[in-house]
Amino acid sequence: xxxxxxxxxxxxxxxxxxxxxxxxxxxxxxxxxxxxxxxxxxxxxxxxxxxxxxxxxxxxxxxxxxxxxxxxxxxxxxxxxxxxxxxxxxxxxxxxxxxxxxxxxxxxxxxxxxxxxxxxxxxxxxxxxxxxxxxxxxxxxxxxxxxxxxxxxxxxxxxxxxxxxxxxxxxxxxxxxxxxxxxxxxxxxxxxxxxxxxxxxxxxxxxxxxxxxxxxxxxxxxxxxxxxxxxxxxxxxxxxxxxxxxxxxxxxxxxxxxxxxxxxxxxxxxxxxxxxxxxxxxxxxxxxxxxxxxxxxxxxxxxxxxxxxxxxxxxxxxxxxxxxxxxxxxxxxxxxxxxxxxxxxxxxxxxxxxxxxxxxxxxxxxxxxxxxxxxxxxxxxxxxxx
Amino acid sequence: xxxxxxxxxxxxxxxxxxxxxxxxxxxxxxxxxxxxxxxxxxxxxxxxxxxxxxxxxxxxxxxxxxxxxxxxxxxxxxxxxxxxxxxxxxxxxxxxxxxxxxxxxxxxxxxxxxxxxxxxxxxxxxxxxxxxxxxxxxxxxxxxxxxxxxxxxxxxxxxxxxxxxxxxxxxxxxxxxxxxxxxxxxxxxxxxxxxxxxxxxxxxxxxxxxxxxxxxxxxxxxxxxxxxxxxxx
Numbered sequence: 001x002x003x004x005x006x007x008x009x010x011x012x013x014x015x016x017x018x019x020x021x022x023x024x025x026x027x028x029x030x031x032x033x034x035x036x037x038x039x040x041x042x043x044x045x046x047x048x049x050x051x052x053x054x055x056x057x058x059x060x061x062x063x064x065x066x067x068x069x070x071x072x073x074x075x076x077x078x079x080x081x082x083x084x085x086x087x088x089x090x091x092x093x094x095x096x097x098x099x100x101x102x103x104x105x106x107x108x109x110x111x112x113x114x115x116x117x118x119x120x121x122x123x124x125x126x127x128x129x130x131x132x133x134x135x136x137x138x139x140x141x142x143x144x145x146x147x148x149x150x151x152x153x154x155x156x157x158x159x160x161x162x163x164x165x166x167x168x169x170x171x172x173x174x175x176x177x178x179x180x181x182x183x184x185x186x187x188x189x190x191x192x193x194x195x196x197x198x199x200x201x202x203x204x205x206x207x208x209x210x211x212x213x214x215x216x217x218x219x220x221x222x223x224x225x226x227x228x229x230x231x232x233x234x235x236x237x238x239x240x241x242x243x244x245x246x247x248x249x250x251x252x253x254x255x256x257x258x259x260x261x262x263x264x265x266x267x268x269x270x271x272x273x274x275x276x277x278x279x280x281x282x283x284x285x286x287x288x289x290x291x292x293x294x295x296x297x298x299x300x301x302x303x304x305x306x307x308x309x310x311x312x313x314x315x316x317x318x319x320x321x322x323x324x325x326x327x328x329x330x331x332x333x334x335x336x337x338x339x340x341x342x343x344x345x346x347x348x349x350x351x352x353x354x355x356x357x358x359x360x361x362x363x364x365x366x367x368x369x370x371x372x373x374x375x376x377x378x379x380x381x382x383x384x385x386x
Numbered sequence: 387x388x389x390x391x392x393x394x395x396x397x398x399x400x401x402x403x404x405x406x407x408x409x410x411x412x413x414x415x416x417x418x419x420x421x422x423x424x425x426x427x428x429x430x431x432x433x434x435x436x437x438x439x440x441x442x443x444x445x446x447x448x449x450x451x452x453x454x455x456x457x458x459x460x461x462x463x464x465x466x467x468x469x470x471x472x473x474x475x476x477x478x479x480x481x482x483x484x485x486x487x488x489x490x491x492x493x494x495x496x497x498x499x500x501x502x503x504x505x506x507x508x509x510x511x512x513x514x515x516x517x518x519x520x521x522x523x524x525x526x527x528x529x530x531x532x533x534x535x536x537x538x539x540x541x542x543x544x545x546x547x548x549x550x551x552x553x554x555x556x557x558x559x560x561x562x563x564x565x566x567x568x569x570x571x572x573x574x575x576x577x578x579x580x581x582x583x584x585x586x587x588x589x590x591x592x593x594x595x596x597x598x599x600x601x602x603x604x605x606x607x608x609x610x611x612x613x614x615x616x617x618x619x
Contacts (some may be wrong), residue, residue: 001499001503003508004488004491004495004499007490007491007495010490011490011491012490298480298482298486299499300447300471301447301480302474302475302480302499303473303474303475303478303500304471304503306468380447380448381447382442382447382448384447384480386438
C-alpha cells in the first residue's frame, strides 16, 4: 500500500509541487539565515581561530572581546614567562592602522605584530611568498581578501579596474614604507578590514604614536600542564586576565550576542520560516488529504487498518519533507559554494545547522501528517456510500 | 451447524437511527432479512427509505443500534474494531455508485488494492489484477487511468476490484445509476456471470427498475422497513 500512497501523492502533481515548494522555501529560510549568522559568529573570533598554536591568551582584565584589546606594558611579557607551567610566551600586537593608497585615499587595516623570532600568530596558508620573508626589511604580509579588495592598487584612469596587490608592491603605513613580501589566506574579520601581518618590532614602528603596544601575550602551556590550570595561575600571579583559546572565543561571541540584537533579528526570520513552512505545508498537505478523503474512506471500507492508513499518510509526509528539504538545502549549499570566495559576508553550513533545520522540517511534516491522520481516522467508512 | 451459519447474511430486528433529540431520524425500524449463498438479492425502494444504511450495516461499515447481523455465521458485533476491519478486507467486496476508483492509479493498480490491503506483494497483486480485468473484458486497458476509460469500463474495473480477492459477499450500491441503459445491462451481465457462485452472495442496492430482472429476489423497502420480499421469476 505504500506504493499506492506514493502514487496518490505523485499523481496530484500540482499539490505535490506546492508542498515541495513550501517546504523548500521554508528550508531555505531556516538554513540560509542561521548560515549567515554562523558566518558572522565565526568572523567574530576568526583571529583566535587563525592563531591556533597558543593555548592561552593573556590580556588586560577589562578586555571584553577580541577586537577590544587594551594595551599592556611590554614588561608584562616577562612576568608571564616566569609563571610555572608556561612553555613559552610571545607578544602579539593587534591594532588598527591606516594605509595610504596611491590615489591619496586611506584604508583602515588590522595590523598584527608577531613575535620577531618565532613569528607565532602568523597566517597558516600562504598564497604568495613565505612567512619567514617577514624578516626582510619593511616586510609585511597582506591577507588575500584585502590584497584583492580594499588594498588593491587603484586604476590610474577614473572608473578603471584596480590591480590586486602583489609581492614586491609597496604600501605607506603611517608615513612609513612597507613592502609586501607575501599574500596569505585568513578568515575574514567581523569588521571586514584587510589584515596586515608584520613583526612585533616593526608594528611598534608603524604605530609610534601609541605608548603601550602589547595587545595580547600568547602562551603555550607545558605538555604536562592543562591550559586551564596555567591560565588560572597566570591570572593569580600577574593580575592579568588569562583565558584558553576556547574561553576567549566564547567570551567574544557572547559579548556580541549580549550587546547586539543579532540573535533576535536572525531568530525572528528563522521563526518566520518555520511558521510559513508549517502553515503552507500543513495547509496544502491537509488539502491533499481532504481531496483524497473519499479514497481513504474506500480503503477503510475495503479493510485497511488505522495503522496502515497512518503509515500511508506518514510516508507521504516524510517523502515531501525529505524532497523539499533536500531541494532547499541543496539550493542553499549551491549558493554557499558559489559565494565562498566572495570578499563579502559568506554563508557557512555545518552539520549542526543542517540537522537542526532538518529536524524543524521533520516537525513541520509530522504536524501536517498528524492533522491529516486525525481527519482520516475519524472518517466513517460508511461515508463512501453517500 | 445452525441455520444462521448456512446463510450468507442474516439480519434480525436491526434498527438504526441518526441524530439526537428532535433531529433524530429512524433509518431502520427492525429489519429482518436473509440472503443465501449463490443468491443475488436486490434492495429496492425510494430515496431515503434506508437502503444504503442497511447495506452499510450488512457490509460491517456501520454499527446498528439494535438487532443482529450475521455474515456466514459471524456476528460482526462480536468482533473488535480491528477484527472487523480485517474480516471486511477478506470477505467483502464493494461496488460503488460513483465507482470510487483512485484517479492517479491505473486500472490494474486500482483492482489490486484489496489484495494489497490483505498483504499480497505488489507484483503478485498486479498479476492477479490483470487476470481479473481480462475476465471483465478489459484486456489491454490494464494500464489506463480511470479518466481514460468510459463510465461502463470504469464500473467494470470497480467490479474487478470487488471480486479480485474472492470475497464471500459483494455489496453494490447503485451500480448502474451512472450508466446508460445498455451499458448498465452489460455491467449487470458481468456482475451476474462473474460474481454469483454457490459460495458467494450479492446484495445490490438499486432503484433502477431496468435491472430488476437480474435479481433472484427483490426486497422492497420503505420508511426503514422491508415491505415485502419477492422472488423473481
